[in-house]
Amino acid sequence: MxxxxxxxxxxxxxxxLENRLLDKGQVDRMLEAQGxxxxxxVLAETNYASAVGELKDVHRFEDLLAGELERVYREVRRFYPEPRLLEALAAKYDVHNLKVLLKAQGLGREAGGDILYPNVGNIPLAKLEAMFAQEDFRDLPPHLRQAVEEIGAGWSQRPDPQWIDIILDRALYDHLLALADTIPFLKEFFTHQANLVNIKTFIRVKILRQDEDFLKKVLLRGGDIHQSFFTDLYHEPLEVLCDRLALSPYAQVVNEGLAEWQEKGRLTRFEKLADDFLLNFVRSHRHHPFGPQALVGYLLAVENELKLIRIIMVGKLNKLPPEEIRERLRDVYV
Amino acid sequence: MAIVEMKKIYLFAHRAEKEKMVRALQSLGLVEIRQVEEKPTWKGCGDLRSIQEPEALHRLESRLNEIKYSLDLLARHFPLKKGFLEQFAGSKMTLTPEEFSTFGAEGEQVDKIYQACRRLDEGFTALGNEENRVENLLSDLAPYRDLNLPLKELGVSERVSVRLGSLPAASLAQFKDLLAREAPETHVQVVSQDKEVAHIFLIYLRDCPPVEAALKEHNWTDLQVPAHLTASPAQCMAQLEEKLAREREKGQGLLAQVEKLLPQRPRLMAYYDYLALKRDRLAVTDNFLSTDQAVLMTGWARAADIPQIEEHLAQVGETATLLARDPVEGEIPPVALKNGPLVEPFEAVTNLYSTPSPKEIDPTAALAPFFFVFFGITLGDAGYGILLTLLSLLLLKLMQPKGMGEQLIKLLALGGGAALCFGILTGSWFGDMINLPPLWFNPLDDPMKMLIFSMALGVIHLFAGMAIQAYRSIAAGKPWDAVFDQGFWYLLLIGLMLLALPAVAGLGKVLAIAGAVGLVLTQGRGQKNMVMKFFSGLLSLYDLTGYLSDVLSYSRLLALGLASGVIAVAINTMGRLVGSAGVVGFVLMLIILIGGHFFNLIIGTLGAYVHTSRLQYIEYFGKFFEGGGKAFTPFKINTQYVDLEEREA
Amino acid sequence: MFESMTGIVLALLGAALAVGLAGIGSAIGVGLVGQSASGVVSEDPDKFGQTLLLQALPGTQGIYGLLTGFLIMQRTGVVGGNLLNLTMEQGWAVFMAAMPVAIVGLLSAIAQGRAAAAGVGLIAKRPEELGKAIIFAVMVETYAVLALLASILLLFGITF
Structure with a gap:
């Protein structure tokens, strides 16, 4: 009570707020648009109206998306009663920013090329940059500080950007699941997410024929499909993964995702289906009248919507036909 | 009973007259336009294609968005005041069609307003950012207010470093100790300190490593000051305050400019609606098909309206041809209801539940008398009844609501009448304020009698619902369903009720047993297996508990009726208690009586409406009503801000 | 303390509980719906009227409690009459008569508040479904009405 x-x-x-998300009709109209x-x-009739008005160059549509994401998080932070939940949901943006900055530093170049999220995560980007400038990471939360120190220590022996991703992702999911410990719904959500990430990692490792030790290091600890499940499967052909997961909720994601990989050699379908799976998971809980479900759903829907717009815009700028863009689109939340 | 007969219509016109036709249909508001589904294969009709004008539509949409943006900006700073009741009914300004059509030429003017709004909005954003920046600076500087040091002295000179900054209060002592030991020549001055942070003024020898190390160790944070601030903190703050005041003044200036735009708001609103109507007309052509010469549109209209539509179209254009036919198998026409003036308000009750499906009976007429009586009993006070009717009529006159709002207010007016009747019967006038003897009896004196009366009404209500379902079965050519599903239940239920009366208990027993046997034998007829037939039949007797709880549910008539009556008495009692204490007491009494009865009237009306509806929806509709129809939504003039006066027909 | 207690004290305790508990329930219920409603109205001020209607629904239990309390006061002569000299037995009877509305009023108002708050969420999405949102909440109230009925019948059944 x-x-x-x-x-x-x-x-x-x-x-x-959910009412103001794009609906299927609007997405379809974007798809069918001439250019x-x-x-x-089409977006000018929606929540994005003023942002579209200010956008001078179509090619800078990423500004619009970043602006919207920032606006949504700012708005939600203002009224949400459970800061821990928002902290957990925003944590991935901190990690993203850290990755970009660390790689730029490690490779000795500017971070300008990649997208950075100035005010979405829990740590403002300016503060992160200041830390990098002073090489002083004591203000980072402990789990990130540890990860950064580990990366810094290992960099001289192994200057591999992928290593940055691996260590930070692990730190992220360990932290997320600890944060979500008292919010069962969130815990379930992150567990699904970690499982899907692990399955994808496993497929990648198999495709690229990386060694088993590597796999062990890369797998996240958060999922409820145990690491040994994957290491046991390592010496089997990929198809066995489908059989073993046939009774899990991820059967369809894995089957169709792998089928496309075998046909066309890419994993975009897997990624799309994984996103849809998470969206559907949240969607099936979103009518809960009191609890975190609605907000998690909403934020996921916003992120999903931004992805949709990005896919459509990239497709339109590259003059792809609507059908081809549609293949890559995610479901709509509303 | 009162679902209107619908016809599917086909309208042909010459392409040149398309615009005229659409305009005529819009102002008529009698046709629901649908996508042309079938590709006609008439001889010589040639190649039909759809006509769409996405670009024009787009232009209109973005225009509408611009106006909306301007209106939003105005509303953000000068909200439109809306009364509480207007939120239900809406209020618009009224224009004649002639006045309205002059807005077509407003485009340029509106464009100017839009540009102005854009500029102002950008101005507000810039100001907001600047204000934020200054406010942050102010709060950063505040801890150093008492320090008499020009800020331009900060920084590294040839020999010394001069710094302002903060560190956690907890490590202050340690920090001081450290400096005193390692670099005693350092000047450390704590400018101010709160529970968490100590703000410090520091001068030390340039590049003195122990000091630098100590700073790092204790999480020293420098105060960030922009270069243009050179005077002492207090002076700088004064400057900044001044700047803030100037910015705020600028904001007031912007606001004044917005206010200047305010008189343009009605114009914007009218133009918005003007364009919105145009947009609607354009959007509806998406549904048409056309050849080089002609356009074809299809839709639904009430059969009774067709001559009027035909006549009107013939007046407007020369080439319009209208065909109408009955719906064919598989087509689901939209549903429009038609009832007499007394029953019509009750359509709101039906529609709030669901529009009836085109294949069933409009339940409105069948629920109206029950709704009336139940509402009367639950409000149950003659004084409240009169008040409610008068207030509703007043609202109707003042606000002139349309559609469902109008129906609901009329419903309340009728309900007030019902409460008046029932109040006279029970002698309740604002509780016991006016002492008139009841025509019938006072439920407070004999609640059991009222309880039985309520449940008896409930039985009649339920039986009426079953009768309608029986009628539907018979009309659908399944008379046996009516006998099995309703007839046997009638037998059983009537029999059980007769059992309670000693005089006819014998007859009741016979009827009840006959009914029960009949049910057991017939209710399993959907099952294939003989055993299953029997058990389903037997199980159906369990529905008896459903009927029992249905009937008990009508006890709310008594409970709610008593509630509003007794609360009214309570208000009067309180009034009398204070009323005897001189002038002050008299005033107090008036306040209690007026406020109390008004409050009770509102709560009582809400309760009466809500619970009476519930009895219709759950107990009554459950017996026969399916719903799920799609309401008839004709293409019409649909405005947001402006009401067009009716054209003289 | 108990030696000096007479029937009338018990009866008044019943009245107090009927008014108090049902009132607490209504306050919690109405408050909960109010929070939901202000969530919606903060984004969409035009929904004020509709959500207010839903907010009023869990308020009726408090009124039923007051009604019962007032009836007790009237029947025992605390207001507008001569104070009756109740026996302990009569006092207990009145106390028991107040219990249905007190207990059911408390809990059903909270439950109804939850249903109505969820209804506010429904209205946020589909304002045309106000009728259904109201019905969902009113389904809960049935039990408060039944409890009120039981309390009233019990009260009228006691002879003084």
Whole structure:
């Protein structure tokens, strides 16, 4: 009951916000639009109206997406009663920023090329940059500091950008699952996410024929499919993975994802299906009247929507036909 | 009973007259336009294609968005005041069609307003950012206010470093110790300190490693000051305050500019609606098919309206041809209801549940008398009834609501009448304020009698619902279903009720047993297996508990009726208690009586409406009503801000 | 303390509990819906009227409690009459008569508040479904009405 009144206001507010997400019709109209500018015009009738008005160059549509993400997080942070939940959901942006900065530093170049999220994560980008400038990471939260120190220590022997991803991802998921410990719904969500990441990692490792030791290091600890499941499978052909996961909720993701890989040699379908799986998981819980489900769903939906727009815009700028863009699109939340 | 007969219509016109036709249909508001589904294969009709004008539509949409943006900006700074009731009914300004059509030429003017709004909005954003920046600086500087040091002295000179900054209060003592030991020549001055942070003024020999190390170890953070601030902190703060005031003044200036735009708001609103109507007309052509010469549109219309539509179109254009036919198998026409003026308000009750499906009976007429009576009993006070009717009529006159709002308010007016009747019967006038003897009896004196009366009404209500279902079965050519599903239940239920009366208990026993046997034998007829047939039949008797709880549910009529009556008495009692204490007491009494009865009227009306509806939806509709139809939504003039006066027909 | 206790004290304790517990329930319920409603209205001010209607629903239990309390006061002559001299037995009877509305009122108002708050979420998405949102909440109230009925019948059944 205490929880009811804690979430009642926020859930109701999120319900209204959900109304402003793009619906299928609008996405379809973007798809069918003549060109990139026209596709953007569809957005002018939506939540994005003022941002579209200010966008001078279609090619800079990423600014619009970043701006929207920042706006949504800022808005939600203002009214949400459970900061831990937002901290968990925003943590991935800190890690993303860290990765970009670390790689830039390690490879000795500017970080300009990659997308950075200035004010979405829990640590403002400016602060991160200041830390890098002073080479002083004491203000980082402990789990990230440890990871950064580990990377710094290992860099001289092994200057491999992939290593940065691996260590930070592990730190991220360990932290997320610890944060989510008291919020069962969130825990379940992150567990699914970690499982899907692990399955993808496994497939990658197999395809690239990397060694077993590497696999052990790369697998996240957060999922409920145990590491040994993957290491046992390492010496079997990839198809066995499908059989072993046939009874798991991920059967369809794995089957169709692998089928496309065998046909076309890419994993985009797997990624799309994995995203859809998570979205559907959240969607099936979103009507819970009091609890974190609605907000998690909403934020995921926003991120999903941004991905949709990005895919469409990239497709339109490259003059792909609508059908080809549609193949890559994710579901719509609403 | 009162679902209107719909016809599918086909309208042909010359392409040149398309615009005219659409305009005529929009102002008529009698046709629901649908996508042309079948590709006609008439001889010589040639190649049909759809006509769409996405670019024009797009232009209109983005225009509408611009106006909306301007209106939003105005509303953000000067909200439109909306009364509480207006949120239900909406209020618009009224224009004649002639006035309205002059707005077509407003484009340029509106463009200017939009540009102005854009500029102002950008101005507000820039100001907001600047204000934020200054406020942050101010709060950063505040801890150093008492320090008499020009900020330009900060930094590294030839010999010394001069710094302002902060470190955690907890490590202050340690920090001082360290410096005193390692670099005693250092000047450390704590400018101010709170529970967490100590703000420090520091001068030390340039590049003195122990000091640098100590700073790092204790998490020293420098105060960041922009270069243009050179005076002492207090002076700088004064400057900044001044700047802030100037910025705020600028904001007021912007606000004044917005206010200047305010008189343009009605114009924007009207133009918005003007364009929105144009957009609607354009959007609806998506549904048409056309050849080089002609356009074809299809849709639904009430059969009774067709001559009027035909006549009107013939007046407007020369080439319009209208064909109408009955719906064919597989087509689901939209549903429009038609009822007499007394029953029509009750359509709101039906529609709030669900639009009836085109294949069933409009339940409105069948629920109206029950709704009326139940509402009367639950509100149950003659004084409240009169008040409610008067208030509703007043609202109707003042606000002139349309559609469902109008129906609901009329419903309340009728409900007030019902409460008046029932209040006269029970002698309740604002509780016991006016002492008139009841025509029938006072439920407070004999609640059991009222309880039985409520449940008896419930039985009648339920039986009526079953009768309608029986009628539907018979009309559908399944008379046996009516006998099995309703007839046997009638037997059983009537029999059980007769058992309670000693005089006819014998007859009741016979009827009940006959009904029960009939049910056991017939209710399993959907099953294939003989055993299953029997058990389903037997199990159906369990529905008896459903009927029992249905009937018990009508006890709310008594409970709610008593509630509003007794609370009214309580208000009067309180009033009398204070009323005897001189002038002050009299005023207090008036406040209690007026406020209390008004409150009770609102709560009582809400309860009466809500619970009476529930009895219709759950107990009554459960017996026969399916719903799930799609309401008839004709293509019409649909405005957001402006009401067009009716054209003289 | 108990030696000096007479029937009338018990009866008034019943009245107090009926008013108090049902009132607490309503307050919690209405408060919960109010939070939901302000969540919606903060984004969409036009929904004020509709959500207010839903917010009022869990308020009725408090009124039923007051009604029962007032009836007890009236029947025992605390207001507007001569104070009756109740026996302990009569006092207990009145106390028991107040219990249905007190207990059911408390809990059903909270439950109804939850249903109505969820209804507010429904309205946020589909304002045209207000009727259904109200019905869902009113389904809960049935039990408060039944409890009120039981309390009233019990009260009228006691002879003084």
């Amino acid at each position: 205490a929880n009811d009144s804690k979430y009642a206001y926020a859930v109701a507010r999120v319900r209204v 990139a500018r026209e596709a953007l015009q």
